[in-house]
Amino acid sequence: MxxxxxxxxxxxxxxxxxxxxxxxxxxxxxxxxxxxxxxxPGIRSEKSSIGDEDGEDDLFDDQLDDYGLVKSLATDLNLRDTSQAVLHIRSHMFSPMPDRAAGMNSTRIAEVLNYRKSLPPIVTISHIQALLSSPSAVEREIAELARAGFIRKVIVPRRGDIGETVVLAADYEQMVKASMSLEEDTKSSLIKFLKENPGVQALKSDALHASGIDQLLKAGFLTSHNTGATHHGRSLHTTNSYSRPGDKVTLTSLDNISRQPTGTLDAVGGEGVVHKVGGSGAGSLGMSWLDTGAAELKLAVPGNGTFLKLLSLALDHLVSLLGKSRFREAPETVLRDRWDGGIAKDEARYAAKRSRGEFAGVLPGQTRKWRQFYGLSFDWVLQEAVGSGLVEVFETRSVGRGVRAL
Known part of the structure; x- marks a missing residue:
């Protein structure tokens, strides 16, 4: 072969x-x-150089393991009652200012610090309930502390859970004394009334003199709520200063004005529009509801609207960050990094450059956390979101705690 x-x-x-x-x-x-x-070297992609979390990719193709919800978000074991929780929440609302390479000039830093200082010392009840293990016990304790005159409960209508807030009575009294819009007689009268009525949330029109009530309304310590009476055939003011324009049912509401012909007097509110919205002039709205006795005065905190606006925007942004994931859930560490704008990754990557004073990637002042939220702490926002029922925190046993949007 x-x-x-x-x-x-x-x-x-x-x-x-x-x-x-x-x-x-x-x-x-x-x-x-x-x-x-x-x-x-030194050139980064467009998404990573923006300094924001908008270009974040979803890293998880499957749902996280759920081994039960976290009952209490408090990491400090010394938090045992409501008063301690109030002080803890207030002291941990904002992250500390970066000591170097903040990405903000002196003017912006001063603006951030002044904004923080202008916010009222209030805490939402839902936030306290998220820290402590028993929401019902928190409600009972708040009621007891309010009757004892230790705290003041202030409620803003049509704001949901974030509209129910508490403030320490000592802080509220200090705000009254420090107000430049109130006369000394008005300050002493209000403080005396609050001490004699520790748990009260509403005042009658004859509780204080008319000029004092007018000062308190303008300074933001009182708001008026009409009971539905009419005056000269027209509805009186039925909402407070925190209402949205669509919620107002007066003759000057956007809903009524939008229906009027263009170019007419009614298209700008009609005759006497300043008088109708409570402006100056004879027979102002403030005196009209005092004469009818149909309005109810409620305690308010100056700057509460600014606080609620910041809180609502922060909650919406946190939920939107979870929406970037397929199942609207993510490990807490990943969500924290998204909230901080990816600063944690840059800290580890550019530590050597930063020590030499070179450009170190994304600076804190370029992220949304500092541009829009003035350095609002991630833990603080997460606790607010859990208390408001927007998200829930659960144990995964593999990647730490997970956060899920509801």
Missing amino acids: SLRKILGGSSRVKKASKKSGANRCSPSSSSWPSSLPRRK
């Missing part, structure tokens, strides 16, 4: 072509380092 039959074909050994050999040996075409994208 011939050798060709044994080998099953030609016994000649074929040489590899020069072309295939070049492809197999050339380092510029097939080796793995050459297949990587070439980029100059």
Whole structure:
């Protein structure tokens, strides 16, 4: 038998072509380092240089393991009652200012600090309930502390859970004394009334003198709520200063004005529009509801509207960050990094550059956390979201705690 039959074909050994050999040996075409994208040092992609979390990709294709909800978000074991929780929440609302490489000039830093200082010292009840393990016990304790005159409960209508707030009585009294819009007689009258009525939330029109009530309304310590009476055939003011324009049912509401013909007097509120909205002039709205006795005065905190606006925007943003994930859930560490704008990753990556004073990637002042929320703490916002029923925190046993949007 011939050798060709044994080998099953030609016994000649074929040489590899020069072309295939070049492809197999050339380092510029097939080796793995050459297949990587070439980029100059220090140049980052557009998404990573923005300094925000809008370009974050979803890293989880499957749902997280759920081994039960976290009953209490408090990490401080010393928190045992409502009064301690109030002080803890107030002291942990904002992150500390960066000591260096903040990405903000002195004017912006002063603006952030002044904004923080202008916020009232109030705490939402839902936030306290998220810290402590028993919401019903928190409600009972708040009622007891209010009757004892230790705290003041202030409720803003049509704001949901975030509209129910508490403030320490000592802080509220200090705000009254420090107000530049109140006369000394008005200050002493209000403080005396509050001490004699520790748990009260509403005042009658004859509780204080008319000029004092007018000062308190303008300073933001009182709000008026009409009971539905009419005056000269027209409805009186039925909402407070925190209502949305669509909620107002007066003659100057946007709903009524939008229906009027363009160019007419009614299209701008009608005759006497300043008088109708409580402006100055004879027979102002403030005196009209005092004469009818149909309005109810409720305690308010100056700056509460600014606080609620910041809180509502922060809650919406936190929920939107969870919406970037497929199942609207993410580990707490990932969500924290998204809230901070990816600063944690840059801290580890550019530590050497920062020590040399070189550009170190995204600076805190360029992130939304500092541009829009003035350094609002992630833990503080997460606790508010849990208390408001927007998210829930659960144990995963693999990647720490998980956060899920409801």
